[in-house]
Amino acid sequence: MKKFEGWYNTNYKKLLIVPILLIILFSSYMIYFYNQNNDFTKRDVSLSGGTSITLQTEISADEFTEALSDVFPDIEIRTLTDNTGKQTHLIILVPEEKDKIIEAIESKLDLEITEENSSIEFTQGSLGDEFYRQLIASMLFAFLLMGLVVFITFGESKIIKAYATILTLIAMKITFPTIFAISFLVIFGMIVTPIYGLYFSSSKKSKWILLGLFVSFVVFYIFPYYPIVFIIAIICLWLYARYSAPSIAVLVAAFADILFTLATINLIGMKLSSGGIIALLMLIGYSVGTDILLTSRVLRRRNESVNSACLGAFKTGSAMTLTAIASIFVGLMFIYRFETVLNQIFIIILIGLAYDLLNTWLTNVLIIKWYAESKNKYDKVKK
Incomplete structure (x- = not known):
């Protein structure tokens, strides 16, 4: 253990190369994705506009896709099942207006759409875009407020x-x-x-x-x-x-959490919904909590080494994060087959919490250790 601690104290600054390279890599991918799609993420109909139909039917999703994909190439179909795994409903998502998709379903599948067997929601494109802009503004402003709170705490x-x-x-x-x-x-x-x-x-x-x-x-x-x-x-x-260097360390870690999570969402082909953006807002709050725990423990330590304070914060913070990951994973297993908006919220939070472990205990901890030891040397010289 002492050998590792000695090596760590000598080389910890070099380890910052890892998060820097990851940030460059994920940022490059997001720039490439934006150039290809004119947006930083793909959006579902709740944010881009379109029609969502929840339809009670025994016709399989594959049959629907085969019948409608030539007319609606961007169609997305999800299956809802009961506790036995039997299909009960289909959720049909298309960017077109509801009259077109209803007419296509009734003509191609010989299935009448009524109020008794369906629920239809339509979002205008302009309304979806405005809602999307408001959510993005909320997320950016959450960063600004987060930075202020951290600065007031540690400045x-x-x-x-x-x-x-x-x-x-x-x-x-x-x-x-x-x-x-x-x-x-x-x-x-x-x-x-x-x-x-x-x-x-x-x-x-x-x-x-x-x-x-x-x-x-x-x-x-x-x-x-x-x-x-x-x-x-x-x-x-x-x-x-x-x-306040600690404030920047917290902001960098939180930014990396969101950047890595968004890039992963794009890589797996997930279309972001309003619930997904809410999940990102929740992730900002959670990541700041573990970062503040670490920073407070290190900067307000008494008669304790920097490494010891970091280790103590790591035990508490990682236990909190792993507990949250476990509980959300169990919840996701229970609700996954129901294809609700909670699925996306839970998946995004799981991805974000996994990255938070990396960014808090590799990125943030290295910056805070560097700052704390530099401050110790400065205080000794000043005395």
Whole structure:
């Protein structure tokens, strides 16, 4: 064990090559996928628009596919079964309008579609696209809020925390201008945060910056300009990197979780639904939890080595993740044959949690160890 610890202490920085190469590899695949499909993932009818028919029938999915695939090349058919494995329903998904698919089923399969034997849902393409954009905006903003929470937790400069909070509040209002609860939270935050910043500011420069940020908030509150959100995100990332290395470590690990999971979804040919994006949001929250556990344990250790603190956090964090994986896997086994949206949610969370083990205990732990040991050396020199 001591030999391994000695080797690890000497070579741990070199191990960062592994996550860097993985991020480059998965990013390259996602760029290639985007060039081929004009999107970062394939979407089902709930996000792209189309018709979903749940039909009570004994005709097999293969017969439906054979009869309809020449007219609807993008048709997707799922089978629902009872506890004995007997087929009870088919779920038919097509990007076309409902009248076309109903007419094709009735003419080619001699099967009448009625209210008693079917349930039909139709999503317009424009509505699906708008819903998709809103979900993506929610996911991107979840990253921004996550970064702020981590920065407030581990950042050292109170005035910089105030800057980051105001910038995030501006982005929040621009992204979700019509949601009352968010508007209330933003206004409350813009009352409290500048006061907090002024209390801890020790120079005229910081006070002028706070005033400038407040004026910017008023301007963008009246005249929202969406592209400014991306500029705010870049500024916040710079603040996190400049004033809190642990915050960047957590963000990198969470970003890698989502990147690897999305790439895997595309590789296995899964079409993302609204439930899938919700699963990605849940994954962001879970991955941050284990990253914060590790970071807190290492940075707030007392009379304990960095390696010992990392090992203690690993025992707790990996046990949490493995327990979650086991429980979700069991749940998936019970519901898989019912072909519900929970299938995709559970599968995405399982994939994401597996990658979270890698990104927390290889990527994040190496960055935190590097930071903690560098900080120890700096503190010793300072003394």
